[in-house]
Amino acid sequence: MTDKRFHLAWFMNFTPDEWRAPFGQGGYPWDGQFYVEMAQTLERACFDYIMIEDKLMVPETFGGDRKFSLANGMMAPKHDPAPLAAAMGMATRNLGVVATMSTMAYPPFMLARLSSTIDSLTRGRFGWNVVTSAEDLAAQNFGMDVLPPREQRYAMADEYMDVVGQLFDSWDADAVVLDRENGVYADSTKVRAINFEGEYFKVRGPLNTVPSPQKRPVYVQAGASPRGRDFAAKHADSIISVANGIAGMKEFRDDIRARAEKIGRNPDEIKVLFCITPTLGETEEDAKAKYRRVTTSDHFVNDVLASISAITEIDFSQYDLDKPLPEKLVTNGESGTLDKFQQWGSGKTLRELAAAEGGGLVSSMELIGTPAQVAEKMGEAMAEVGGDGFLITTPVLRVSRHYLVEIADGLVPELQKRGLVRTEYRHQLLRDNLQEF
Template sequence: MTDKRFHLSWFMNFTPDEWREPFGNGGTPWDGEFYIEMAKMLDRACFDYIMIEDKLMVPEIYGGSRDLALKAAMIAPKHDPAPLAVAMGMATQHLGVIATMSTMAYPPFMLTRLSSTIDSLTKGRFGWNVVTSAEDLAAQNFNMDALPPREQRYAMADEYMEVVHKLFESWEPDAVVLDRENGVYADPSKVHTIDHKGEFFNVRGPLNTVPSPQGKPVFVQAGASPRGRDFAATHADSIVSVANGVEGMKAFRDDIRARAEKLGRNPDDIKVLFCITPTLGETEKEAREKYDRVMMSDNFVTDILVSMSGITEIDFAQFDLDKPLPEKLVTNGESGTLDKFQQWGSGKTLRELAADSGGGMVSSLELIGTPDQVAERMGEAMAEVGGDGFLVTTPTLRVSRRYVVEVTDGLVPALQKRGLMRTEYKHKLLRDNLREF
């Protein structure tokens, strides 16, 4: 019998929660307790992983100022995901924890060492979301005036990954012998320098951490452009994406699998998860009213445009909210995100594009209804796509405890009842759980 199950993960920010809403947590989650509780809930619900996004700057693109970004708490404040990943991983039993870390910000040795350490602390459940950063404001925090062009960033990232793999492999899997009788902790003949001398990086090695439970963390990526898809198909264990409906989801997954096969990889080793923002209610009418209420809120459009300006480095405050964008926009920032957002040629106003970005463009398909209705739609969509699963998030990436409960205690049981989601974990390591089906 064909396994109908698919993977379910969560995408979040280490930012204030839904601090303006009645069921928010007050906007002060900095001790991590709110997100640790959330991780425990996802662990009980048998999610594969929780992924923590990151940016390395305070945005000041929208309106030419950082004022609105800080007032709305969009993109900033944002705390470092790596310590939170450790805290969440050590508080859970099975859930994978994914931290976003930029190849621009970390020297390869430091990132490899940090990843190895966290994988050991979480007993083999750590993953790295590989990003190159796409904001000049971030580059200016790291001794640069501006980011290199996109193609050069990918060339640097390719070599960066080469170095990372060499460092992880600088200790052979059985290098630690723990021979107490002869006083030998590690066999020196099984620890090697890498002596990498490349175009962008010179790294001697070896790594000074022992091999972690997974050997290497799970690699997650979100490449959307053709170059980005090649990078993801080369390196990723899991790819996260936003697609336009079932046809777009299937086309993207088929394309990634074809690229992986051409590169000599087993496509089944790469799990493609599509972003969704389900809106749940006790009735379909209630869910629809909730959705419309969010989309029409006074703060929503500004929140989305502040975020989109920070990500794409285009000031959307310069355009009329109630008119279509006057031209097709280009950027050296996140071009894939920009292309999805602007929907050039659709005739939609900027206000409508913002609503789409929150309610539709962050979600690969519309999911509004009761838990049973949404679960049924998810199952039908995944059957057409062929796999591999979904990445739950919210329109502005802010989250409330209420929303988490709606998903873990409402949607998840509806999925499990249909045989669409695991009811228990079979493996200890994150990579093994991802490859289970």
């Protein structure tokens, strides 16, 4: 890879912003305008895409009830990402917008139709973050008592991807003829039923939407387990990853690329982006003081543990904050996140695990300092890893305008000065911008 540039994206969700902080929006109103303006800020900084995370339940694992989650605005309330993605996309011209939608919750036809519609509304800049859902509480909102085992969820998801792929292909690219003279809008010989009947899904088709600019959305995925990596290597255009240090980033990316090559995919088609949370200051001392102040607060520790509890369905409130975890834990939920969080054998207390890079929710990489210092470290990391870029985020996904400006007007110009990230968009479609380098 000769081009040293890498991609930038942002990982967020449609929940209250950093409402407790001095520079917070305050958590209201819920009209989405704060996040629309966020998208416009990221477009100004030439980010590739903004991704909206989602969960389909009010968490009740931490402490055994929903009190903490609601009192602290942690993962609830959480509004639907798809309408927000459409709003952000229609208020921007170049930024990609990615919505999380679960294969458990959306019938394949509905998801394909919704994705096609938003891709048209955004003129070819929509992406779908493919998730299978990992919480029994979410399953119980869709007629199940518990989730299927992880292996079965991925088997279902593989079939799901086959179904939606056939639906996106059910219209030929030139099916819309707009023949006014003969009164023909679409050529019926170029639109066909798929008559799919598999182990888990049965769908007649065709879609009733016209082919969108990208024909199908960009596929984003975050599989971390061996089965998840296989799924991501097979389907994803971009992969979200949380890794232990630069060596862990390189191992993950090399592994994904090897899995892709094994099944005949060009690994350069897959852009692996690592979650990071830079802490910026006017001086290195300012940044370090800010980092200590944030990560040692009781709010931060409990919010991180509540977030980890929700996605792993393990109640971390039952363990002593100032002692190591008493046992190696397992889950049917997000096992990759749990494995990174535990750091089994490290001797760290639970409080230290929560404070360390957001408790496993971001990659372990010390990015604390001035914008110039952090930009230099990011460039060095990507040079060693080999690509492909970073997702900026925060440990519990809250964001403030203050932090956005630090990134967009502080960090990004330093990255651009070094020739590490784009300074303009050269393509209309999100997929083309991702494949540019």
